[in-house]
Amino acid sequence: MTSMTGYGFGEVQTLDFVLSVEVKSYNNRFLEIAHVMPPSFSLFEAEIDSSVKAVASRGRVEVNVKFKSLRSQVQVTVDEGMLAQYAEAVSKIEKITGKQVVFSFADLCAVQNLISETNDLEADAYRPALKEALDIAMKQFAKSRKVEGEATYNDLVRLLDGLSQSFDVVKTDAGKIEDSLRESLLAKFAELLKDRGYDEGRFLQEVAILLVKYSINEEICRLTSHITEAYRLINGDEPCGKKMDFLCQEMNREINTIGSKNILVEISQKVVTMKDCLENIREQIRNIE
Structure with missing residues (x-):
């Protein structure tokens, strides 16, 4: 990673x-x-x-x-031929005027093309x-x-392990949802209809319909598959950041659905823990390729 x-x-x-x-x-x-x-x-x-x-x-x-x-990368060159011509001209002026002609370096620099600079920095x-x-x-x-990736990997394993442990409790307690719902409905209907009687067969049929509605078996199957895939991705050699990001979205969807269907306190507590682990996982995968 x-x-x-x-x-x-x-x-x-x-x-x-x-x-x-x-x-x-x-x-x-x-x-x-x-x-x-x-x-x-x-x-x-x-x-x-x-x-x-x-x-x-x-x-x-x-x-x-x-x-x-x-x-210095600058090369200074002097046009010696031009300088000789200027020197000859100055000599003639001095001979004609009888006066010495004095040139400063600034005067020489002002003469176009007499002194030139070239930069020898050739990048190649x-x-x-x-x-x-x-x-x-x-x-x-x-x-x-790589070093930082290994630290992130260790943290991801820890977080996935925590999510998996909480999920194991959810899977174990999933059957209790059906038992709790059935017992609660039986008690409630028995109380409401104790003086009039009721068709137990019809009642159980209605309960079965509700149990299908509140069942989390499908979510458990999908989340199990997602967690297995997450372990496979982080232990692989290929960059997994984008795939893990998508997988986290899918896991979040299943966990939210489990939370919305659940009626047991113990499962609610584990759903909170799973959400917390998943949020930390999403933070970590933002740092990996």
């Missing part, structure tokens, strides 16, 4: 740069991947998404890529480093989701 929440961090450092990848995820109905990275690294989005999809099938996954250069060159950092982060990410 795998949780939808997880965290991983990977970093690669060289003499020239530090590149890190942070991955974290939260609960979400579907798989959604968000990226935060330098614009020049956007060409890696498809590779990042592929790595995420290999680990996660549901949840909002945020991937944060950071790049820090430990040396950092692909191996990104892959290494991403692999480290994804391994941590997958492990953290």
Whole structure:
């Protein structure tokens, strides 16, 4: 079982740069991947998404890529031919005017195309480093989701066991509903009709009709099947969050029907316990794939 929440961090450092990848995820109905990275690294989005999809099938996954250069990425170049021409022109001006011409660095920078800057950050060159950092982060990410998933699994087993134990009491006491209803109706009708008499055969027929109406045997059969399926799902290898969510809706329907038909205090108490367990189960499965 795998949780939808997880965290991983990977970093690669060289003499020239530090590149890190942070991955974290939260609960979400579907798989959604968000990226935060330098614009020049956007060409890696498809590779990042592929790595995420290999680990996660549901949840909002945020991937944060950071790049820090430990040396300047800017290369300054001087057009030496143009500079030589300007130097020759200045020499002629000084010779003609007899005055020294002084140029500041700012004056030189103002000359168009004399001094130019280029950024040598080519993102593709950092692909191996990104892959290494991403692999480290994804391994941590997958492990953290697995660890949290195991904790959730243990809690789900505990809650399902609690629901099953209460349900066992309901199944044991289900027959008492019919006995209690029959005895109650017999006593009531006998009191009402004691002076006039009544057709016991007809009465028992009417009681049988009521017993069918108040019987919880069908609900017991369906709920038994749902609980068995829930144990199978959480012990399987496939993501089960969506299926468990649907199964909880079905179990809730059967438990509510049992509660509405029931006339025994002891069953009512167990219905409350089953509802409480089921609500906690539904909370937990919101965290799993």
